[in-house]
Each structure stands twice: as structure tokens, then as C-alpha cells.
Amino acid sequence: MVVSDFNDWVGFGSRVKSNRKSIGLTLEKLAEMTDITVNFLISIEKGDKGCSLRTVHRLSKTLKVPVDTLLYGKKMEDKNYKNKEILKSIIDRCDEKELEAIKDVIVAMYPYLEDINEKKQKNK
Numbered sequence: 001m002v003v004s005d006f007n008d009w010v011g012f013g014s015r016v017k018s019n020r021k022s023i024g025l026t027l028e029k030l031a032e033m034t035d036i037t038v039n040f041l042i043s044i045e046k047g048d049k050g051c052s053l054r055t056v057h058r059l060s061k062t063l064k065v066p067v068d069t070l071l072y073g074k075k076m077e078d079k080n081y082k083n084k085e086i087l088k089s090i091i092d093r094c095d096e097k098e099l100e101a102i103k104d105v106i107v108a109m110y111p112y113l114e115d116i117n118e119k120k121q122k123n124k
Contacts, residue, residue, distance in 0.1 A: 006071065010047030012056075015070050017045040019063045023093070024086040034058040064093035 006012070020030050031041045036055060043049040044059075051059075060067040081089070094102065 006050065008071070009044075009050045012050075012071055013045040013047040015065075015073055016041075016059055016063070019065050019070070020045075022081055022086065022089045023063065024081065024090075025063075030059075030062060033062045 027038050027041055031038045044051055060070055
């Protein structure tokens with residue numbers, strides 16, 4: 001497919017934004033991870049600008065969403081994602097090696113969650 005023949009940049013941008021939010025990435029972090037500027041990413045998400053195949057591929061890879069889903073997929077509902085939804089969305093997109101790394105981080109942090117909750121209660 002030649003990107004210049006693609007004409008649903010508004011839908012593409014909406015899907016990029018929804019997928020970005022579903023895994024809890026900020027505009028700044030996604031821009032950094034895909035080596036594009038924040039302003040360009042904002043333009044993509046608004047549908048104001050199209051992008052190269054290379055950028056489509058980078059976004060797909062970083063968001064862990066197939067290219068065809070970003071280009072043609074169902075439009076995801078834009079909503080405020082809850083922590084469990086974000087974690088589930090990330091986990092669903094990971095391979096076994098990535099899941100192992102996530103598990104290791106969670107297991108390492110788990111004993112300290114009680115301390116985090118106690119500090120949160122004291123600050124109220």
C-alpha cells in the first residue's frame with residue numbers, strides 16, 4: 001500500500017490516540033518512543049497530517065497493534081481508562097518474554113505496595 005493513497009487519516013489518528021491511552025502512554029512518551037515530535041504526533045492524532053509507512057510501522061510496533069488495525073480497524077471508544085484496563089491491555093499485547101519482565105517488576109514491587117498505601121492514607 002502506498003501511504004499517499006490512504007485517505008482516512010482522521011480514523012487512523014483516532015485509533016492511534018485510543019490505543020495510546022489504552023496502555024497509559026502520554027503524547028510525550030509515545031513521540032519519544034517513535035522518534036517523532038510531540039507536535040507531529042498531535043497532528044497525526046487529530047487527523048490533520050498523514051505520515052510515512054515508516055512512522056505507521058513505528059506506531060504499530062510501539063503500541064503493539066497490527067498496522068492494518070491502526071489503518072482500518074474498528075474505532076476504539078475514547079474513554080478514561082482505569083488502571084486495571086490499562087494493565088490488561090498491556091498484558092494482552094505482550095509476548096512471553098515481555099510478560100516475564102512485567103511479572104518480575106510486579107513481584108519485586110509487591111512487598112512495597114503496603115508502604116505506598118500507608119503513605120497515601122497519611123497524606124489524606
